[in-house]
Amino acid sequence: MSAPTTAPRPTGTAGGATARRRRRGPRTWLAALPLLTFTGLCFGLPLGAIAFGAVTRTDPTTGATAVTGEHLARSLQGPYLGSLVGSVQLSALTAFLGGLLGVLIAQALVTSRSTALRGAALTASGVLANFGGVPLAFAFIATAGISGVLTQLADLTDLGWNLYSFTGLTVVYLYFLTPLMVLVIVPALDGLRPQWREAARNNGATGRQFWRHVGLPVLAPSLLGGFVLLFGTAFAAHATAAALVGGSVPLVTLKIADALSGNVLTGQENVALALGLDMILIAGLVMAVYLPLQRRSARWLR
Amino acid sequence: MAAMTPIRRSRPRPRVWRGAVLALAGAYFLLPLLASFVFTVHVPGQGVSFAAYTELLGAEGFTESLLLSLGLAAATIALSLLLAVPALVAVRLGAPRLAAVVEVMCMLPLVVPPIALVTGITTVLRWGPEHLSRTPLYQTFLAVQDEDFPVVLVLAYTVLALPFVHRSLDAGLRAVDVPTLVEAARSCGASWPHVVLRVLIPNLRASLAGAAFLTLALVLGEFTIASLLGFRPFAVWIVSISGAQARMSVAVSILSLLITWLLLLLLSRAGTTPTTVSPAPATSRKES
Numbered sequence: 024m025s026a027p028t029t030a031p032r033p034t035g036t037a038g039g040a041t042a043r044r045r046r047r048g049p050r051t052w053l054a055a056l057p058l059l060t061f062t063g064l065c066f067g068l069p070l071g072a073i074a075f076g077a078v079t080r081t082d083p084t085t086g087a088t089a090v091t092g093e094h095l096a097r098s099l100q101g102p103y104l105g106s107l108v109g110s111v112q113l114s115a116l117t118a119f120l121g122g123l124l125g126v127l128i129a130q131a132l133v134t135s136r137s138t139a140l141r142g143a144a145l146t147a148s149g150v151l152a153n154f155g156g157v158p159l160a161f162a163f164i165a166t167a168g169i170s171g172v173l174t175q176l177a178d179l180t181d182l183g184w185n186l187y188s189f190t191g192l193t194v195v196y197l198y199f200l201t202p203l204m205v206l207v208i209v210p211a212l213d214g215l216r217p218q219w220r221e222a223a224r225n226n227g228a229t230g231r232q233f234w235r236h237v238g239l240p241v242l243a244p245s246l247l248g249g250f251v252l253l254f255g256t257a258f259a260a261h262a263t264a265a266a267l268v269g270g271s272v273p274l275v276t277l278k279i280a281d282a283l284s285g286n287v288l289t290g291q292e293n294v295a296l297a298l299g300l301d302m303i304l305i306a307g308l309v310m311a312v313y314l315p316l317q318r319r320s321a322r323w324l325r
Numbered sequence: 326m327a328a329m330t331p332i333r334r335s336r337p338r339p340r341v342w343r344g345a346v347l348a349l350a351g352a353y354f355l356l357p358l359l360a361s362f363v364f365t366v367h368v369p370g371q372g373v374s375f376a377a378y379t380e381l382l383g384a385e386g387f388t389e390s391l392l393l394s395l396g397l398a399a400a401t402i403a404l405s406l407l408l409a410v411p412a413l414v415a416v417r418l419g420a421p422r423l424a425a426v427v428e429v430m431c432m433l434p435l436v437v438p439p440i441a442l443v444t445g446i447t448t449v450l451r452w453g454p455e456h457l458s459r460t461p462l463y464q465t466f467l468a469v470q471d472e473d474f475p476v477v478l479v480l481a482y483t484v485l486a487l488p489f490v491h492r493s494l495d496a497g498l499r500a501v502d503v504p505t506l507v508e509a510a511r512s513c514g515a516s517w518p519h520v521v522l523r524v525l526i527p528n529l530r531a532s533l534a535g536a537a538f539l540t541l542a543l544v545l546g547e548f549t550i551a552s553l554l555g556f557r558p559f560a561v562w563i564v565s566i567s568g569a570q571a572r573m574s575v576a577v578s579i580l581s582l583l584i585t586w587l588l589l590l591l592l593s594r595a596g597t598t599p600t601t602v603s604p605a606p607a608t609s610r611k612e613s
Contacts, residue, residue, distance in 0.1 A: 054415035058409060058412040058427065066442075068449050124350070155546070157560045157564055158563070171360065197353075259439065261548075265552075284553055292447075303438070310436045
């Protein structure tokens with residue numbers, strides 16, 4: 024996080040906390056209570072509704088509710104399974120490419136001597152990483168859509184280019200994933216002390232040996248953490264794809280939106296809930312990998 | 326630290342790859358912006374025209390949707406800060422076990438994609454007419470879904486914003502010795518509201534601004550939840566006009582990027598003026 028400063032962290036927490044804890048115990052709970060109540064209600068309730076709806080079935084005539092695995096099973100079959108697989112494929116590909124490009128750009132920035140360039144690039148990354156969603160989709164439609172500027176100039180359609188496809192979506196997703204990777208990985212690259220490289224060189228190591236035995240092992244948690252974060256971001260993204268491709272690329276977020284908003288068969292809502300549950304499980308898995316990795320990488324990056 | 330570092334110059338090898346990487350990246354990231362701008366001002370066969378921008382203010386639904394989004398953003402910022410600041414300050418003052426609970430509660434929304442959250446919200450909202458139509462709670466369900474100011478969106482956005490608000494505030498609070506400050510102020514006879522408003526808040530200015538900015542950006546750009554619940558804030562409006570007025574929808578997209586950029590610059594200015602560490606906004610942004 025704050026790499027070069029002398030860390031002020033331990034002073035505040037460790038020294039005085041023991042003496043004070045006695046008096047303020049009960050009041051502390053009260054101040055945190057609104058937050059806990061709010062998350063319990065506004066987050067816990069929808070979450071419970073997803074879990075409940077995904078595994079139960081209410082008979083429309085009798086009103087009786089019974090537990091069933093039918094919705095979850097349907098969410099893992101046919102077009103729904105296809106959309107899950109499509110989402111995972113797109114997320115994995117874009118996370119890999121975005122991670123790779125992000126590391127290259129970040130390394131170029133870190134080794135560059137121009138602080139102005141570095142500052143500008145990091146600010147730009149901060150903005151671009153947030154430039155997902157609807158505006159990004161329209162920027163790309165204007166650039167490389169059917170009547171887009173670049174499409175017209177370079178005759179991209181004749182070259183087989185189609186923005187409203189898996190490839191097109193990949194190019195668009197990289198636009199916000201790559202800056203995200205730059206933001207995540209620059210502190211890690213900064214944490215690679217020049218002294219380590221010098222020490223390695225003094226011991227006769229080549230550049231390749233340095234990266235293999237020092238650089239990459241230190242960076243590994245950050246790299247993997249960045250990849251996983253990008254995967255999760257791409258996996259959860261809906262607005263960009265919704266504004267761009269509509270239904271031509273099978274993505275789980277688009278399928279859920281269809282099932283929720285379309286006038287489709289009854290019971291479809293429960294499949295949407297089951298798909299939502301599938302997504303939460305995958306995203307939860309992703310975060311379960313990411314958070315410990317981030318903690319591990321923080322060890323080196325004081 | 327910097328003083329200890331010996332001369333950093335490595336072999337005077339020309340770093341061609343660095344220039345190439347940065348140039349390619351610059352081209353990729355600038356091209357859509359430039360092309361979008363050309364798209365909005367150049368009408369094939371008619372030449373250059375700024376109509377897409379000038380007609381914006383008069384466009385149907387533009388002001389309403391923008392005002393709705395800004396109102397939702399203000400309410401979301403207020404609610405998330407009102408919930409998070411007392412809780413996080415309390416955590417700093419008291420039990421560490423509570424800190425873990427609060428952190429988990431704030432970070433959990435990261436695990437739930439907005440589209441999954443909205444499936445849950447629609448289900449809960451359907452309970453209103455189905456089960457509660459005889460009870461006073463039904464009125465609450467209706468009020469929450471008011472077309473003019475959908476409170477349900479504020480609640481959903483606050484949930485989505487909590488991870489970022491928590492991260493930003495936590496980074497700010499790390500730089501401040503809260504127990505000592507509070508102790509000192511209390512010994513001088515300050516009341517609790519005084520301690521929070523005149524002692525803690527000024528010290529947290531940068532991270533509060535960071536949290537507010539992130540929330541604003543999140544709410545202004547949010548599309549999924551609003552569109553699936555059937556409301557029409559800014560992002561939904563852009564999509565709804567894109568069919569008939571493609572030029573204008575692209576123009577609005579460019580403007581929204583510029584506004585975000587401007588806010589970010591203001592924020593990084595604001596972040597450097599107080600004596601606290603500046604990385605707070607930069608780290609807090611990494612996950613949005």
